[in-house]
Amino acid sequence: MPLLTRRALILLLAGVPLLLLSQFAPTAIFFAFAYIGLVLAALIADYLRAPSRAAFTIERANDPKLSLGADNLIALTLRYRPPNPADLAPVAYQLRDEPPFQFAQHGGAGMDGEVSRRQPASASYYLHPYRRGDYHFGDLNLRWRTPLGLLERQATYAAAAPVKVYPNLLEVRKYELLARKDQLYEVGLKNVRQLGVGSEFERLREYNNSDDYRRIYWPATARARRPISMDYQVERSQTIFIALDAGRLMTSPTANLTKLDYAVNASLLLAYIASTKGDRVGLLGFSDQVISYIAAGRGRKQFLTILDSLYNLQAQPTEADYAAALSYFALKNRRRALVVLFTDLIDKDASTVLVNYVSRLAPRHLPLTVTMSNGPVVAAATTPPRSSAAVYEQVAAQKLLQERREVLEVLNQRGVLTLDVPADRLNVSLINKYLELKARNVL
Numbered sequence: 001m002p003l004l005t006r007r008a009l010i011l012l013l014a015g016v017p018l019l020l021l022s023q024f025a026p027t028a029i030f031f032a033f034a035y036i037g038l039v040l041a042a043l044i045a046d047y048l049r050a051p052s053r054a055a056f057t058i059e060r061a062n063d064p065k066l067s068l069g070a071d072n073l074i075a076l077t078l079r080y081r082p083p084n085p086a087d088l089a090p091v092a093y094q095l096r097d098e099p100p101f102q103f104a105q106h107g108g109a110g111m112d113g114e115v116s117r118r119q120p121a122s123a124s125y126y127l128h129p130y131r132r133g134d135y136h137f138g139d140l141n142l143r144w145r146t147p148l149g150l151l152e153r154q155a156t157y158a159a160a161a162p163v164k165v166y167p168n169l170l171e172v173r174k175y176e177l178l179a180r181k182d183q184l185y186e187v188g189l190k191n192v193r194q195l196g197v198g199s200e201f202e203r204l205r206e207y208n209n210s211d212d213y214r215r216i217y218w219p220a221t222a223r224a225r226r227p228i229s230m231d232y233q234v235e236r237s238q239t240i241f242i243a244l245d246a247g248r249l250m251t252s253p254t255a256n257l258t259k260l261d262y263a264v265n266a267s268l269l270l271a272y273i274a275s276t277k278g279d280r281v282g283l284l285g286f287s288d289q290v291i292s293y294i295a296a297g298r299g300r301k302q303f304l305t306i307l308d309s310l311y312n313l314q315a316q317p318t319e320a321d322y323a324a325a326l327s328y329f330a331l332k333n334r335r336r337a338l339v340v341l342f343t344d345l346i347d348k349d350a351s352t353v354l355v356n357y358v359s360r361l362a363p364r365h366l367p368l369t370v371t372m373s374n375g376p377v378v379a380a381a382t383t384p385p386r387s388s389a390a391v392y393e394q395v396a397a398q399k400l401l402q403e404r405r406e407v408l409e410v411l412n413q414r415g416v417l418t419l420d421v422p423a424d425r426l427n428v429s430l431i432n433k434y435l436e437l438k439a440r441n442v443l
Contacts, residue, residue, distance in 0.1 A: 002047060003143075008150040011039050043150050050146035051091060053155035055082055056115075058140045060097065060159055062127075067170040069257050069265060071126040074099065076111060078121040078142070090114035092145040093121070098138025100163070104128040129165040130256050132264070132311055137161045167268040167310045171427065175269065179276075189431055204228055238443045239296050239337035240274045240281045240434070241365075242267045242306075243329065246313055247287040247320030249344040252374075254423045259372050260315045262423045263342035266370075266430050268310055270340065273431060275303045277438070282333075283309055286325035287316035293328070296337065326357045330364075338443055339367045340430075347400065351407045355414070362415035366443055369416055370430060371408075372423045377401065 004012075018032035061075040078095055096110035107125035115121040129135075143154040178184050204220055207227030220228040244267060250260035271281045275298060282296035283306050292309050294302075320343065329339070339361055345351050354369075361367040381397035383390075408418045417437075421429040437443070 002146075002151040002153050005145065005150055005152055007148075008039075008043060011042075011150070012036070015039065042148065046146040046148040046150045047153075049148075050151065050153055051080070051082055051144070053142075053153075053157075056080055056093075056142060056144070056155075056157075058095065058142060058157050058159065060137065060140065060161075062137075062163065063169075065164055065166045065169055066127065066129055067168040068129055068132050068165055068261055070168050070170045071106060071128055072170070073124055074109070074127055075124045076122065076140075078111075078115050080115045080117055080120070082117060085117070088117055089147070090116040090119075092149075094143045095121075095123075096141045097125075097159075098141070099127055100129075100135035100137065102129070102131065102135060104130070130261075132165045132167065132261070132314075135163050135165060137163060164311070166307065168265040169268070169307075171265065171269055172272045175273065189428060189435070204230060237298065238279045238438065239333075239335055240270070240279050241284065241296060241329065241333065241337045241339045242270065242282070243284040243286070243325065243339060243341040244313060245287070245320045245322075245325075245341070245343035246285055246291060246315050248315075248317055249320065249346065250342075251315040251317070252344070254372065254375065257423070258315060259344060259423065260313075260342075262372060262426055263370070264310050264313060266426045267340075267342065268307060269427055270430060270434060271303055271306045274434065275299065279438075281306060282337075284325060284329055285309065285313045286320065286328075288318040288321045288324075290325055290328050291316075293332070295332070296335075322354050322357045326361065330361065333365075336443060337365050338434075338437060339365050340370060340434075341367060342370045345371055345404050345407050348403045348407055355407065355410055358411065358416050359414035366437070367416045368419060368433070368437075369408075369411055370419045370426070371404075372426060373420055374400075375422065 015032055015036045018028055018035060022029035022032055057079045059077045059079075061077070063072060066072045074097070076095060076097060078093065080091055092114050094110070094112045099105065099109050105125060105127060109125050111121060111123035113121055138160055140157045140159045141154070142157060143152050145152050175184070175189075204217060205228070207216055207221075207229040215229045217228050217230045244260070244263055246260055250263065251258050253259075254262065267283070271283070274281045278298065280296040280298045281302060283292065283294040284290065285292040292313060294305055294309055297305075322343075341358060343354065345354075358367050358369060377397045377400055380390075380393050381401050383394070385391045385394050404420070408420055411418050417433075419429060419433055
């Protein structure tokens with residue numbers, strides 16, 4: 001049903017004085033009815049001249065796999081095709097989308113303006129999901145003005161569609177793009193290379209006296225008119241195993257995401273980078289029991305398998321059973337591997353089982369325990385107290401941090417590598433650690 005615009009209401013209200021005047025001059029009633037009749041006729045004519053809903057087409061473009069904890073681009077395009085090809089007049093419109101209500105929005109899910117046959121209208125906004133899972137877009141709602149601007153017609157265009165929120169694929173694509181441009185330093189990743197005798201070409205550089213003359217690359221030497229050497233990198237496929245604690249401790253929120261979600265995003269990026277470097281990657285998800293297990297493998301198919309498993313991994317309201325999970329891993333894997341364990345620490349007593357069973361992985365494997373520091377606890381321990389209650393909070397926070405440091409120190413003493421960083425620095429710190437270990441050839 002069409003809606004009256006402000007212009008139409010003003011025209012209709014303009015007939016009210018004539019109706020009031022008819023109380024004193026009866027003949028004015030005829031002028032009043034004639035005026036109202038003209039306005040109604042204009043409304044009908046304006047409605048009949050207005051484009052129908054078939055004259056508009058609307059498209060929503062988005063990735064079918066949205067990325068967790070990232071701004072995902074949603075693009076809207078409106079095209080106008082009037083029945084008369086010679087009609088070039090623009091049409092004023094308002095377009096509104098129906099994104100999943102669980103997501104944060106940036107930019108507004110719609111657009112206003114004018115659209116014509118020659119100039120389609122387009123706009124975009126961003127969705128920021130905070131949870132993995134299945135969601136749905138609703139329909140698209142369009143409202144457009146008639147030629148005289150007296151009415152607004154509206155219609156709903158069927159555009160309901162499912163959408164899945166996966167771990168942060170946008171971060172993977174960003175890494176891939178920066179790697180192609182050799183600009184990884186822009187996101188804080190170190191350019192660590194493992195050089196030596198091997199069969200895979202690494203780079204060209206100037207020859208120095210310590211180089212074997214067989215490394216001279218003569219075509220480049222002729223072009224540069226000075227000796228140019230070829231570097232080769234050592235070819236060695238390693239095994240990287242990602243173990244994800246999906247127990248109760250990993251459900252604690254950190255900046256709108258849970259610690260598990262941060263760990264899942266970091267795991268996906270690590271799996272992708274390790275795959276591109278030829279390493280074999282496996283996955284173990286556990287809480288009070290083993291939830292998922294993917295044997296180590298390489299290649300794109302393995303990466304996609306890990307992606308689907310990470311998508312389905314959800315936190316459980318139970319305590320993590322490190323004994324069951326790490327014993328299961330040790331039974332399944334005899335080949336030496338870098339075991340990246342994402343978990344959380346509370347105090348020394350609660351971490352005893354973790355320390356004992358992670359330590360048993362060494363020396364057969366190289367365990368790396370990854371934890372995310374608790375921002376509020378760090379703030380409470382370092383902020384000057386302003387009340388007596390704040391003093392007690394600071395003492396308690398400092399005690400927790402001290403016990404956390406002691407647990408990490410015990411792990412280091414038992415041959416377990418540790419990485420304890422804020423959640424927002426997890427990706428960069430983890431990848432740099434992986435590249436460092438790979439360059440050192442510790443596996």
